[in-house]
Structures are given as structure tokens and as C-alpha cells.
Amino acid sequence: MTSSLPTPLPPPSTPPSTPGAPVLAADRITVGYRDALVLEALSLAVAAGTATALVGPNGSGKSTLLAALARVLAPRSGAVRLDGTPLRDLPTRAVARRIALLPQTSTAPPGATVRELVEQGRYPQRGPWAMLRRTDDAAMERALERTGVAHLADRRLATLSGGERQRAWIAMALAQETDVLLLDEPTTYLDVRHQLDLLRLVGRLRDEGMTVVMVLHDLNQAARYADRVVALREGRIVADGAPEAVVTPALLRGVFEIDAVVVPDPVSGRPHFVER
Amino acid sequence: MRTLALAVGAALAVVALVAAHLFVGRSALAPGDVAAALLGHAREPAHEIIVLRFRLPRVLVGLAAGALLATSGVLVQAVVRNPLAEPATTGVGSGAALAVVVSLLVAPGHPYVAVAALLGALAAGGLLFVLGRRSLALTGILLGAVFGSLTSFALVLDSAPMGTVLRWLVGSLNARTTGDWDAVAPWLLTVPLAWLLASHMNAWALGETTAVGLGVRRLLTPAAILGVAVLAAAAAVTAAGAVAFVGLVAPHAARMLVGSDHRRLVPAAAVLGALLLSAADLVAFAVSLELPGARPDVAGVPVGAVTALIGAPLLVHLVRRSARPTLQERG
Known part of the structure; x- marks a missing residue:
């Protein structure tokens, strides 16, 4: 059973069918460094108790989005809201009691x-x-x-x-x-077994009610372990939804420039891409 | 247990150093004479003057300045997250030296050299706060270079203050008085103050992104750490001049003994810095006694000329023994 027929990209910012109210939401945020804008008027609402994967090529803005969600980068306009309250209006330690961040590099x-x-x-x-x-x-x-x-x-x-x-x-x-966990490429440096251990741990934390947003490079891992996959390219959300709706040949070609077929993973039934 | 052993060892070392300082000098005093003078009933008035006015202030000022330099070193290294930083990285010492030169040019022979040094050090620290928002270490080093150039210019215009300024630039504990001790003692409060910042420094050490994620205040926390560092460095420089190396080597040695947790690092470095500077001063004083015709109490070998001679082998020994990477990435 293959689904290699090209399917059109889903419209941007499709609200996913996830349970719970948004706990963390970017509301038309514009974020940049010095004179370069990385994200422009981007919106993303993350529902409580879900695992969301941010995917996209290098330089697509996914780490920047994660940093903005973690109030490490302040948006120039728009706001990131935690339960409706802009992060900038909350004491930073109060935010840290709700949101934990694993950055890409630390010393x-x-x-x-x-x-x-x-x-x-x-x-x-x-x-x-x-x-x-x-x-x-x-x-x-x-x-x-x-x-x-x-x-x-x-x-x-x-x-x-x-x-x-x-x-x-x-x-x-x-x-x-915390009840929100933000992970920037958490599987980096891990061997395959420990990557899977970590992703299963993320699944258990999600089952216990934690909200997880993670930047992942491996699309198949994103499709398998996240409830929702958000694909970014050049600072914009180009696809957003359940893994089945996002990990498609059309998206792989349009966003990642890969010619691939997508098959259901025989264990989980989630989409799994194989390069042609 | 290890902590207790280190604490007892440090206390014994301090006592031994103070005792050695009280006995070493041109006048050979018997242990009973020194003890009697310390307890306030000296057998001869000269004993009281030698022990209480000359030798005791010198060792106390040395211990205090060493502790302040080391504390400042820990703080500066913490705020810029670079183990090669030291109090001199802030430019505070050079600012003090410049102020001393300028004040001596304006009013030759005035008795407020220490006041000028303190004002110069604090002004340099203030300037670093204003200019150093983007790159603290670079700004501090550049400020230090500018102050150094201006000091040289001033000395070329008029070399009369050369002797005083040289002792200030190298660092000297010669001829310290009870007044010097009274001036430096209150600044020792910056040591417990630094310890109170220990948990902030521990979080800050994980990198700015992680620290902010943990709820550390991005501007206030480093400003507080740097502020205490500048105060401690200014006080140390005022008391003993711009002694090199203690502020670098004492934090390193302490890190190798107790690890990088600032809750232990701050007190350990302070004690080691006190021991290091005071031990170096004992060597400087003992060498001065052997120099023909010198007046070791006033114009002897400055301690700053000795600190690196003692500190460098100590650091090399510790580095070789532990063979630990000094900085380490997550990967």
C-alpha cells in the first residue's frame, strides 16, 4: 500500500484536531536578529497535552520559533501567550516554572x-x-x-x-x-537506541499531560512520535496538522526538495518516507 | 568529610602564615614577646609597635587583598564564562593606577593616594558598566589598555611619581598600617555578597539561553555579579595595588580542589587567594631582608613581583595533577 500520488499542500495554519485549550500560543509574532527578520507575523497555538514537532530545512526558523516560545527571543511585534497572558507580562521565573527549555547548545x-x-x-x-x-x-x-x-x-x-x-x-x-517542555533537536548526539528511548519518554510525558514542542530533523521520527507536525520554510508555516496530512510526497518535494514515496510505517501506521 | 579536611587545612595554613609574618623581620622577637605584644601587654614598647603597627597590619591587609582579588576573579570569570578572565579584565586596576598618577601630578606628595586609587577604580568600573553592554571582556581589556597608555603619557610628562606608581602597578604590601587595614576591612563584605550570588552564577554558567530558560534575569543578574566583582577588585587594588595573577590562579586552584559549584568555589577561592598573596608577601619580605642596604619595610621587593613566581608553578602542578578540560561543550 503506497500513497505516492502527489497531494496538494494543506493550507497554512490549519488548526489541528487536538484536545484541550491552547496553553502556549504565538500570536502574529515577528522575530529577528539585528536587521534580518526570521519570522514574520507567525501564529501557532499549541494545545495542552500534545506533542508537536517543528520540522523544516536548516534556516527555516524552527529554532527561532522555539526560542520565541521560550521567551529567550523577544518578538518585535505580536506576543507569545501562556494561558492567554503575554510572556513579557510574566516574571521570568514564573515562566520557568511552567516552561522548560533544552537549547541546541549549552556549555x-x-x-x-x-x-x-x-x-x-x-x-x-x-x-x-x-x-x-x-x-x-x-x-x-x-x-x-x-x-x-x-x-x-x-x-x-x-x-x-x-x-x-x-x-x-x-x-x-x-x-x-513544568507542564510545557520545549526541546531543540533533543536527539542530537544520541545513538539510535537512545534517540528512540528519548522519543518514547516524550510520548510518556505527553500521556501524563505534558505539552511538548520539539524541533526534530528526522521527519520519520517526527511523524511517528508527534501528534502534530508543523513544517516551516523561510520563516513561514507551510504545513501544519496530523502527521498523515503533513508528511506527504508533495511536502517533501516542496519544502525539503526530496523526491520520495511515503508509506505507512508497518508498526505504527504513521507515514514514513523513503527517498526515491 | 573532604570539605571538613579542606576547611581545617585552610584554617591551619592561615594561622601558620600569620605566625610566620609576625616573627619574620629585622628585629628577631621571641615567641613569648610576640604573644605578649598581641595580648596587649608587651614587655617593651618597641615590641608593641613592631607587632601591632607593622607586622600585623601587613599580614591582615595581605590576606584581605588576596581574598578580594580571588573573589573578584571568580565573579569576573563567572560573568563572562571564561576561565582566563581575571580582575584585570575589568580595567579596574589600570583605572586605579591612572588616578594615582594624575593625582600625584596635580598635587605632588599628597597623602590621599589610596583615596585616588579607590575613586579611579570605581570610575573605571562605572565606565565598564556604561560601555560594556555588548562585550564585557573586550571592553574591559580595551579600557585597561587606554588607562595604561594614559598612565605612560603622564609619566613621560613628569616622572616624579614613578616610584609610587610603579609600586601601585606591580602591587605592594610594604609599609601597610592599621589605617590600611581599617580601610580594606569593610570591603571584605563583598566576599559573602559574592557567595549570595552563587546560585545565580551556577545558572548563568550554563549559557545565556539555558539561564534565561531557568528564569535568570538576563540583564540584572550579570550586572549584579559584575558590580560585586568591580567593588572587590577596587578594594583590593586600593589596598595592595594591581597585583597580578592572584585573581586568576586562586579561582583555578579552588576549582580543582572543590569543583565548579560557586557555592563552594567562592569561599574556597577567597581563602586560597588570601593564602597565596600573603605567602608571596612573606617571600617578598624575606628576600628584601637579604638585600644589602634596603629598607624592607618600605622600599623592599613588591609582592606583585613574587605572586607569579609562586602562583605559576602552583597552577601548573594542579593542572598536571587533574588533567581536566577547562571548558567543555555539551557535544
Whole structure:
């Protein structure tokens, strides 16, 4: 069973049939660096309890969109709203109690241990004064367990493999225990098994009611593990909807310039592309 | 346990250094004489003057300036996230030296050299705040270079203040008085203040994006860290001159002993900086005693000429022992 017939691109910003009210919404945001605009009047509403994948070629603006959703980049116009309130009107630590962000690149101080890194995830909940005491709490333990790095807790980051280190960073984001999780290319540095572990973890977090928005490079992983796929190109949303509606030969050609067939994944039934 | 051992070791080292400073000098005093003078019933008036007016202020000012330099170093390294930064990166020391030169040119031989240094240091720090929004480290280094050039120009116009200024530029603890100790002591409050910023610095260390994601204030937090760094550096420079190396090597050595968590790093670096500067000063003073015809209390070897001689081998030893990467990306 193939569906290689070209299908037209779905219209932009089709509201997805997802449960729950929007928890995080970009409302006509224009975002740029210095004199280059990356996003222009872009809108995206993310429903609570869903997993959304942002896909697109390099330079399409997906990381910029994620940074704007995380209030790391302030929009020049428009607003990102959390439960209807513009992020700029909320204290930054209050936002951090609701939204956790795993950026694409970060630096760890020399000699830091996994536990010390994960403890930083407690900063928004405990506050800077309480953070002056070194304490472990249940949230840290949960985050270490869920990412499979509990046995590495007292190791220095410098002594870990790239994948172990990446999981420690994810543990830090989970330790924030927010209801929204933003991940910028979380599978980078991970081997295949740990990529799948991570994506399954994302699925479980979603099932528990967390809202996840992640930038993914692997379209097949996006189709398989996200409820909704949003494709960007040159700062605009060009396709948005359920994986079946977005991962199509027409989109692959139009957005990624790949000539491909799309078949249902034999395990999940989600669309899976194979280059021709 | 390890923390306790380090704390006890540090306390013993401080006591040993203070004792050594109190005994070393041109007049050989018996331990009983020193103890008696310290306790306020000296057997001879000269003992009291030697111990309480000369030797004790010198070691106390040295310990304080070392702690302040190291604390400033930790803060500056934290705010620019670069382990090669140090108090001199802020340009504060050069600002102090320039102010000293200018004040001595305007009013030769005036007694308010320390006041001029403090004002110059604070003015340089203020200028860094105004100009350094985009690139803090680069701005600080450039400010330092400009102040250095202006200092050279001033000295070419009139070389009379050369001796005073040289001691200021190199850093010296010679002839410190109780007044110097009284002036520097309140600034030691910047050490606990720096510790209160430890959790902010820990979060800031993860990079600006991650830190903002954790709820760190993007402008206020680095400004607060830099502000305390400038105050500590200004106080240290005022007390001992622009001593090189302590503000760089003490944070590094501390990081190797207790790790990069600022909650431990700040106190560890402060203690190590105090020990390092005061030990270097002991060496400087002892060498001065051997120089023919020198008056070691006033015009002896400046401590700044010795700090690198002691600090550099220490750093090399620690680096070789731990063989740890100094900066590390996530990947």
C-alpha cells in the first residue's frame, strides 16, 4: 500500500484536531536578529497535552520559533501567550516554572557533575536563595531516573559520552517539572537506541499531560512520535496538522526538495518516507 | 568529610602564615614577646609597635587583598564564562593606577593616594558598566589598555611619581598600617555578597539561553555579579595595588580542589587567594631582608613581583595533577 500520488499542500495554519485549550500560543509574532527578520507575523497555538514537532530545512526558523516560545527571543511585534497572558507580562521565573527549555547548545562549567547540572533545573522552583543550600529532592531523582542517568549522578560531565551528557541535560530540563517542555533537536548526539528511548519518554510525558514542542530533523521520527507536525520554510508555516496530512510526497518535494514515496510505517501506521 | 579536611587545612595554613609574618623581620622577637605584644601587654614598647603597627597590619591587609582579588576573579570569570578572565579584565586596576598618577601630578606628595586609587577604580568600573553592554571582556581589556597608555603619557610628562606608581602597578604590601587595614576591612563584605550570588552564577554558567530558560534575569543578574566583582577588585587594588595573577590562579586552584559549584568555589577561592598573596608577601619580605642596604619595610621587593613566581608553578602542578578540560561543550 503506497500513497505516492502527489497531494496538494494543506493550507497554512490549519488548526489541528487536538484536545484541550491552547496553553502556549504565538500570536502574529515577528522575530529577528539585528536587521534580518526570521519570522514574520507567525501564529501557532499549541494545545495542552500534545506533542508537536517543528520540522523544516536548516534556516527555516524552527529554532527561532522555539526560542520565541521560550521567551529567550523577544518578538518585535505580536506576543507569545501562556494561558492567554503575554510572556513579557510574566516574571521570568514564573515562566520557568511552567516552561522548560533544552537549547541546541549549552556549555557546562568545567568539572560539573551530572547531579550539579540537574540541580540547576530546580532553580525556578526553589529560587536563588534556597538554591544556596545543596539539597537533592524528589524531582531531581525522578528526572535522573527517567533519563536513565541516575547511576551517573556523581560522575563529571566531562567523563561521559556525548549521549550520556545529552541525557543529563534533558534530565535538567525535566527537573524543572513544568507542564510545557520545549526541546531543540533533543536527539542530537544520541545513538539510535537512545534517540528512540528519548522519543518514547516524550510520548510518556505527553500521556501524563505534558505539552511538548520539539524541533526534530528526522521527519520519520517526527511523524511517528508527534501528534502534530508543523513544517516551516523561510520563516513561514507551510504545513501544519496530523502527521498523515503533513508528511506527504508533495511536502517533501516542496519544502525539503526530496523526491520520495511515503508509506505507512508497518508498526505504527504513521507515514514514513523513503527517498526515491 | 573532604570539605571538613579542606576547611581545617585552610584554617591551619592561615594561622601558620600569620605566625610566620609576625616573627619574620629585622628585629628577631621571641615567641613569648610576640604573644605578649598581641595580648596587649608587651614587655617593651618597641615590641608593641613592631607587632601591632607593622607586622600585623601587613599580614591582615595581605590576606584581605588576596581574598578580594580571588573573589573578584571568580565573579569576573563567572560573568563572562571564561576561565582566563581575571580582575584585570575589568580595567579596574589600570583605572586605579591612572588616578594615582594624575593625582600625584596635580598635587605632588599628597597623602590621599589610596583615596585616588579607590575613586579611579570605581570610575573605571562605572565606565565598564556604561560601555560594556555588548562585550564585557573586550571592553574591559580595551579600557585597561587606554588607562595604561594614559598612565605612560603622564609619566613621560613628569616622572616624579614613578616610584609610587610603579609600586601601585606591580602591587605592594610594604609599609601597610592599621589605617590600611581599617580601610580594606569593610570591603571584605563583598566576599559573602559574592557567595549570595552563587546560585545565580551556577545558572548563568550554563549559557545565556539555558539561564534565561531557568528564569535568570538576563540583564540584572550579570550586572549584579559584575558590580560585586568591580567593588572587590577596587578594594583590593586600593589596598595592595594591581597585583597580578592572584585573581586568576586562586579561582583555578579552588576549582580543582572543590569543583565548579560557586557555592563552594567562592569561599574556597577567597581563602586560597588570601593564602597565596600573603605567602608571596612573606617571600617578598624575606628576600628584601637579604638585600644589602634596603629598607624592607618600605622600599623592599613588591609582592606583585613574587605572586607569579609562586602562583605559576602552583597552577601548573594542579593542572598536571587533574588533567581536566577547562571548558567543555555539551557535544
